[in-house]
Each structure stands twice: as C-alpha cells, then as structure tokens.
Amino acid sequence: MPVRGRAAQLKVRGGFFSRGRGGVIAGGTGLTRNKILVVESTTAGGMGAGKARVEAISIEGLAMVHALVIDAVEGQFEVHAMLQEDIATLPRLPPATDVHWHRIRSGIDVQDAIKEIAPSMDYSFVVAPEFGGYLDRYTCTIESLGCTVLSQPSSAVIAASDKAGALGRLSRNHVCVPTTQTISEFAAYPATRYPVVVKPNHGAGSVGVFLARDATDLDAAVAADEQLSFPREELIVQEFITGIPLSASVIATPYGVDLLGINEQDVILSSAKDSGSKYRGGVAGALHPELAVAIERIARAAANEFQLRGYFGFDFILDPRGVPVVVEVNPRLTTSFAGLKLLHRGSMLRFMADMLASKKVERPWRPDTGFVAYQVIELPGSREISLGSLHPPATQDIITISSPGGGISAFVAAKGTSKTQAIDNMNQLAASL
Structure with missing residues (x-):
C-alpha cells in the first residue's frame, strides 16, 4: 500500500606515526583506556558488489571516520579504526594519542577482519549504508561478538532502514x-x-x-x-515535495532527544539522463530556530517508534507552508556529523558509553558559537595537500581521497561567525586547493 502524506596517492604532513601491531599507531601515553573500534564500510573496503555506488560516497565516509577518530580521542578512548591499505590520507592528530590504524588489504573480507578485531574491543561504532544490508550485517556481527555497539543497535537499524x-x-x-x-x-x-x-x-x-x-x-x-x-x-x-532541503542531527537518550542541529543541505536532484542526483554539502549552526519545537517532536516520534539510541538523523523538506515533510530516517551517522564536530566541543562517543553504563551524563556536546559550511568537491590531477585537523580550536578542515577518474575528491569545511562568512571561508579554502 502507498504511504500517503505530505583515488590518487597523497602524502600526509604532520602527525606522529609509528608502525605497530594491528596497523599504524600514533605515539601515545601507554595509559589503559577503553578500546573502541571504528568501522566505516566504504573506506574499510567492505562493500563488495556495486563499486560505482561506493565510489560516489567514499569521501563522505572518510570525513566521518576523521570526525569519529577525533571524537574518540577527545573521549579518552584507545582508538582502533579500519581503513583500506590504499587510502593514504590519515587525520593529523595531536601528540600523546593512541590511534591504531588497521589497514585492510585488497581481497580481505571486512567481515572476517571485524570478527578478528572486535572481540578485544570494549566498544565499536559502525557507519555503513543501508543498501546491501551492510549496516545491519556488520552491526549484528559485532553484537554477536559481545562488543558494545555505540552506533544504532541492529533492531533499530532494521526497523528504520526500510x-x-x-x-x-x-x-x-x-x-x-x-x-x-x-x-x-x-x-x-x-x-x-x-x-x-x-x-x-x-x-x-x-x-x-x-x-x-x-x-x-x-x-x-x-x-x-x-x-x-x-x-x-x-x-x-x-x-516530489517543493521546498528547502534540510536535515536534523539528533541524539536519542533514555530521557528523550537532544537536537544537535538543523542542517541545510546542498543537494542537486536531477534525472538519470542528467547524470542523477548529488549531495554536495551543507551548513550547520543555529539554523531555523523557529523549527526546533516541531523537529524535536518528530525526533521523539522516530526515536520511540524505531527504538533509536544515540546518534541518528532524518532528512526533510520545509514545504512552502512552512511544514517539515520527512523524506527518510537515517539510523546511522550522517555526513553532517563531520561539520558539526568542527562546531561543537566534547565527545559524543564518551557520552554514549557513559549513557549505556547508566552513568550520570550531561548534554553530549557543548555548542560553539557560529556556523560551519562544508562541501564535497572534485579536483583534477594528483597533488600533495596539507591536511587540516578537527582538534579544537580548529576553524577549518580538509579531507581528501582518490577519485575514480584519477583526480582527488575533497571534503572541505570552514567556520564563520555567520552563515555567510562560513560559506565564504569554505569557498576560499576550496579555491586554494
């Protein structure tokens, strides 16, 4: 029944890396911390069939890995992340951090790698697209290994992915x-x-x-x-709903929902004859405060209906009447997180771990003032790019990855005291590449 309603190789500058067991290890303090495994399927090599659809979103995946690693470092975790061996770009991290990069060689089954690594972890966070059952399958595998999942549980993934x-x-x-x-x-x-x-x-x-x-x-x-x-x-x-494309970033807790942001989206919607649709980025910050009450109500309805826990998002169109029309729920981390991380202080992952341990927790993030604009761009040729860092008090960020056409895909983000300034700063940063 109808539903009715309205890859070039890049050298990395900065950072202190030494080769160690399990991958590349950042110089650390040797302190015992909770171990967390970050798995982002498009950059870990776990997608299998449908290569073209993977290449279209891998730069967004790498941006999310970057943001999650920084968030985990700030949360005092010992961080383990899976990354394809042919991806040369790594986050530039501050000294005295423990980040283990588990480099996945071509032909290695990511599911097998997860089964090998996850049992020794305290926590994990999975990012994967819903298509092909990857998000559900990887989440179920980690749950079966007794590792606590800080991303959405498999039951919520199954319910909301349809x-x-x-x-x-x-x-x-x-x-x-x-x-x-x-x-x-x-x-x-x-x-x-x-x-x-x-x-x-x-x-x-x-x-x-x-x-x-x-x-x-x-x-x-x-x-x-x-x-x-x-x-x-x-x-x-x-x-087809006419209006402004927006998204909401939400943390679901046992006590309700915490709206992290209403984000503007730069999306080109076109026909197959015109090469199809493309996500180009967006803007995050204190946007559309007049919608907060309505969006929080929708977020509560979604969290309760699908038993969502922790970070999730949903896309909606603000129609000409000023009514938000939800077009889909995302039971996973979304690209907006890479922008929001530049704007907020504190660790979402530590918040999630403490919440699941029934510890007293406060608001997951402390919002900074201002706005952040972010964009996915394609650059021709191969070059060396100095990478940014999301570690405070960063005001800009650059993530790069090889492009299928032989050039470079880049995720570029910049802050500003106003929405206009953030966009101008982002455009200037992109133009400098």
Missing part, C-alpha cells in the same frame, strides 16, 4: 511524509502525479536517487539503478 515502511509508521504518528509507493504499485495505480523521486528503499546519500518528470524518465531511472545493483523490486517512488 524507507517506505518507516515513513508509513511515522505517518501513523502524525508526521508529515510524502506519498510513497513501490515501483509496481506506482505503475498499477499511481497515487501521485509526476514529477516523482525514484530511489532505493534501502539506500544512502544520493546514490540511486533520480528525479522523473515522466514515464520516460522513470524507465531511465530504473535502468540506472539496476546498473548500480539496485533491482527494480527494491525501488520506491515518492511524491
């Missing part, structure tokens, strides 16, 4: 959502008119998302998704 099903459940909680059907339902009895949005029911980012203005566009979108290893029966059709 986009059509999740929107139906939110609609029954009086949350505005777009009319949503499977491809077969739309072909038999369309519940909305063109234009529509075609996307995988279990998807991530803008991979496989296409605008269809007519039946010809729809057929082209289905064909393009099949090329990305998304079968026809996995696709859904959504009502």
Whole structure:
C-alpha cells in the first residue's frame, strides 16, 4: 500500500606515526583506556558488489571516520579504526594519542577482519549504508561478538532502514511524509502525479536517487539503478515535495532527544539522463530556530517508534507552508556529523558509553558559537595537500581521497561567525586547493 502524506596517492604532513601491531599507531601515553573500534564500510573496503555506488560516497565516509577518530580521542578512548591499505590520507592528530590504524588489504573480507578485531574491543561504532544490508550485517556481527555497539543497535537499524515502511509508521504518528509507493504499485495505480523521486528503499546519500518528470524518465531511472545493483523490486517512488532541503542531527537518550542541529543541505536532484542526483554539502549552526519545537517532536516520534539510541538523523523538506515533510530516517551517522564536530566541543562517543553504563551524563556536546559550511568537491590531477585537523580550536578542515577518474575528491569545511562568512571561508579554502 502507498504511504500517503505530505583515488590518487597523497602524502600526509604532520602527525606522529609509528608502525605497530594491528596497523599504524600514533605515539601515545601507554595509559589503559577503553578500546573502541571504528568501522566505516566504504573506506574499510567492505562493500563488495556495486563499486560505482561506493565510489560516489567514499569521501563522505572518510570525513566521518576523521570526525569519529577525533571524537574518540577527545573521549579518552584507545582508538582502533579500519581503513583500506590504499587510502593514504590519515587525520593529523595531536601528540600523546593512541590511534591504531588497521589497514585492510585488497581481497580481505571486512567481515572476517571485524570478527578478528572486535572481540578485544570494549566498544565499536559502525557507519555503513543501508543498501546491501551492510549496516545491519556488520552491526549484528559485532553484537554477536559481545562488543558494545555505540552506533544504532541492529533492531533499530532494521526497523528504520526500510524507507517506505518507516515513513508509513511515522505517518501513523502524525508526521508529515510524502506519498510513497513501490515501483509496481506506482505503475498499477499511481497515487501521485509526476514529477516523482525514484530511489532505493534501502539506500544512502544520493546514490540511486533520480528525479522523473515522466514515464520516460522513470524507465531511465530504473535502468540506472539496476546498473548500480539496485533491482527494480527494491525501488520506491515518492511524491516530489517543493521546498528547502534540510536535515536534523539528533541524539536519542533514555530521557528523550537532544537536537544537535538543523542542517541545510546542498543537494542537486536531477534525472538519470542528467547524470542523477548529488549531495554536495551543507551548513550547520543555529539554523531555523523557529523549527526546533516541531523537529524535536518528530525526533521523539522516530526515536520511540524505531527504538533509536544515540546518534541518528532524518532528512526533510520545509514545504512552502512552512511544514517539515520527512523524506527518510537515517539510523546511522550522517555526513553532517563531520561539520558539526568542527562546531561543537566534547565527545559524543564518551557520552554514549557513559549513557549505556547508566552513568550520570550531561548534554553530549557543548555548542560553539557560529556556523560551519562544508562541501564535497572534485579536483583534477594528483597533488600533495596539507591536511587540516578537527582538534579544537580548529576553524577549518580538509579531507581528501582518490577519485575514480584519477583526480582527488575533497571534503572541505570552514567556520564563520555567520552563515555567510562560513560559506565564504569554505569557498576560499576550496579555491586554494
């Protein structure tokens, strides 16, 4: 039933690294700390089939790894992170930190690597797309090994990853959502008119998302998704909602929800004939305070409905009436975290660990003043780039990774006292590369 409603190699400057057991180890103090394993599937090499869809979001994955590692360091963890051996870019860390980089060679099964490393960890945090069942599978594996998961539990992942099903459940909680059907339902009895949005029911980012203005566009979108290893029966059709694309970043706790930010999104939505949709970045900060009450209500509904715990996000469109229309729930870390980390002080991971241990915890992050703008850009050729650091009091950040075309993909972020200044600073930083 329809849901109704409204890679070039780069040298790294800075940092102190020595080769050690399990990977590259940053110089440390030797103190015993809680061990945490960070697994981000697109950069750990754990995606398998559908290479093109992985390459489209790997730079966002590396930006999230960077932010998580810094967050874990600030949380006084001994940090272990999995990273493909051919990725040369590492965060530039301050001295006296313990970060073990487990470099995954080509052909190594990431699932097997997780089974080897996770049993010796106290905690883990998994970032993976919902498509292909990667997020669910890696989370279930780690749970079965007795390692405490600080990302969303598998039960929440399964419940919220089904986009059509999740929107139906939110609609029954009086949350505005777009009319949503499977491809077969739309072909038999369309519940909305063109234009529509075609996307995988279990998807991530803008991979496989296409605008269809007519039946010809729809057929082209289905064909393009099949090329990305998304079968026809996995696709859904959504009502196209005009308005401002936004997202919410939330921490769910036993006591309610903590809204970390309402983020503006720079998304190009286009047809398969026009090369498809693309996520280019966004802005985080004290944006749209007039929406806080409504967004917190939606966040509570989602957290309660799907039993979410810790960080999650959801994408929504602010329609011309000023009503937020939720288009999907993300039961995982989102790219916005890489921007928010530059803006906030404190450790989300330490907050999560203390919360699960039933310790008295305060607000996970202390917000800084100002705004941060972030963008994904493509650079031609190969070059050496001096990497930034998210360690306070950083005001900018650069993350780079090899691009499929032989150039460089970069995640660029910069702070400013106003939204306009943050965007200007980001653009200046990008222009300097």
